[in-house]
Amino acid sequence: MEWQKGQVAMESRKDEHIRLFQKKDTANLENDFDSVRFVHQSLPELNLTDIDPSARLPFADWPQPFFINGMTGGSEKTKIYEQLSRAAAATGIAIASGSQKAAIKNPELRDTFQILRKVNPSGFIFANIGAELGKEEAVRAIDMLEADGLQIHLNAPQEIVMPEGDRDFSRWLNHIEQIVSAVKLPVVVKEVGFGMSRNVIHRLLQAGVGYIDVSGKGGTNFISIENMRRSGHEFGYLEGWGQSAVISLLEAQKYFGSATFFASGGVRNPLDALKALSLGAGAVGVSASFLRVVLDTGADGLIELIENWKKQLAGLMLMMGACNLEQLRHQDLVLSGFPYQWAKLRGISAEMLANRSLRPAAKLSLIR
Ligand SMILES: Cc1cc2nc3c(=O)[nH]c(=O)nc-3n(C[C@H](O)[C@H](O)[C@H](O)COP(=O)(O)O)c2cc1C
16 A cells, blocks of 8 residues: 555656656756867868768667657656657657656556557667666566666666655665676666766776766756755755766766766757767767657657757768767867866866867877
8 A cells, every 4th residue: 555655656756747847948057068169160071971970889880879868757658658759760769768667666557668669669779777776677677668778877866855755875886786797788877967977987887887878967957856846945056966968078088998978968959969979978868858849749849850950960060070970079179168177177188178180099088
């Protein structure tokens, strides 16, 4: 009985997340992608037919370097998942499920997640659980979706601000280590919009993790969403918490040879995605910018948007004279504002980043 009550609470919380997500306009939020600039190239010397935007990942080649990142969809979930997944299938991009914890605890909810696979039988799908769960649950989540990979999310700030949230995070790394050694598919450890530091990245690599999505701040903000659920809104002061994807990728530079990094958090358009790819991300995850379109205009609206992103991405790569992602990673990037200050104080060479095209053979590490 207690368990069932918890279940109902979990489901209605997901509804509230969607409602509060819609209430919060993030369009004018400060976004660190605006503090990263490419250097304009007047002579691209390329033809559009030369452009290959594909993401060559160790476990798959994705035709596009961006994907629909994990989102839970409330009890309207079946509809939202169906639309997101239909868009993924129609456009050929990868998609991640939202947290499957509810369906792992209550098998009656399995079909609300399985719709992801049903409408997208041959697409790339990530299963998704939180780090509070162990390897048995990880395997169940993967089997539920016949998934091609697994995401494990880290959301400590969200849990702390959530009135009924978890308070025990003492076994997360242990769970991650066990899951990574038990699961043969790619396992991505991801944040949910608070970013990562080099210290966390180092510890994840030591635990055997090979794939990390730094998911930074600047877009969806779960401190703010959970704070809106509190009658006193007492955590308002914490809403700027965390690192952006830009800063997280700068923090990750030293580890590019040891793991594959994904970037997400605050990606608003194809130019933001290209900046993340140029900073070293293997592919870019998008949640808020796609969810808003699905909620407004359904799967067809999202399909149209994704097709536009594909065209624009190729056009921007052409404009910059980069025919593939590898070449994009040797483009000069000029930092300003907070990311510049951060890099300076953390011993990351912004000067090297701004002049790296002069050293095409140089590796990506920017740590002095
Ligand atoms: C409504 C909503 C629900 C989400 N639920 C999950 C989830 O269940 N599991 C997860 O790993 N991330 C979840 N996320 C986080 C996203 O995957 C992503 O890390 C974060 O939203 C930052 O990206 P964005 O700025 O593009 O939204 C959710 C995001 C949204 C908007």
